[in-house]
Amino acid sequence: MSNEWPHRPTIAHIDLNDLAFNFRSVRKFIGKQISYMCVVKADAYGHGAADCALRLEHEGADWFGVAIPEEGEVLRMAGITKPILSLGSFWPGQEHKLLDLEITPTVFGFRAAEILDRAAAQRDTVANVHVKIDTGMGRVGVPWRDAAAFAARLSQMSNLHLEGMMTHFAAADDLSETAFTNAQISRFQEAVAAFRDAGFSPNFLDLANSPGAIAHPDSHGNMVRLGGVLYGLGDDVLPSGIEKPALKPVMSLTTKLAMVKQIPAGESLGYGRTYYTKRDSIVGTVPIGYEDGFRRSLSNLGRVIVNGQFAPILGRVSMDWTTIDLTDAPGASVGSEVTIIGQQNDLRITAEDLASQMETSSYEVTCGLSSRVPRVFSSGTERE
């Protein structure tokens, strides 16, 4: 989006003070002298990676986690100097740029390890790597049973330094799966022991994502990798019924009414004519649609807040527009503020609320906000 145009009023507000609050709150809750990796992959779960990382670095983040090296480059361009881990390793061809940008990759395959070892040798340097162990996620990582064999081969690559070892939990958010989470922890410990036997001494041992860090204190190792909780996305990602740190949602999403009209009872609205007015209605049109990440599955299901009242979505959400029922929100007019995620007076809609209507997780809601929606950052108490 060009910065030179005044933009459409559909805006995601990112409160960097709330981000800082969450980081401090989680650190205080964990209360240990361990390292904190702030996971800012996927543009900080849709919150804007550069701005979020700069604030978190200022707050004392030790590491940043990204999914791919390209996301690490965005952080370096923004001036981030702390170490960056590419959680998803790297692809052949990216090794030199990775070394130029001082982005540390995870490795879990011989091929990537050999490519990086060779690239580092060409530059007469030693590249740090973190080995990812698969202890039951079944996605990426050295299968824990193969740890000793992997360690033996890695020990022949003289231009690599094993700086860390990590694993990732499959179900740390589900307390009925605690036995499995504990099994993942002990498999990881076995893998670490195999690497130690092969002569390695990794500085960082990290297992826990947000639910691991909050619900499974035994999983902390000496670093935790926090994503969701930093953005205040807790309710659907942390188990219920446990003690939790205070968290504030960092993102709110607002727009303004573009059109308000009277529609008599019995008329259809929108594509596919999926809604017929049941009464003489006041219908508002809001400039947000599925291209923005306001998904079509919210058709005839979701709601927004206008003038301090909930206003249900009527008919299909289309690519760029959504129609809402203002009949019970008198006084709403063109230009009235519409809250899609956030709070108006005592009414609130959270990313978790939208997620449950969309049958997904809050992470997908905030990640799914497209680049068409400008992120406006504030670090004072006033909205910009």
Ligand SMILES: *Cc1c(COP(=O)(O)O)cnc(C)c1O
């Ligand atoms: C995304 C990710 C995290 C962060 O997970 P949250 O649940 O958002 O805290 C941690 N570790 C790895 C390997 C990840 O991919």
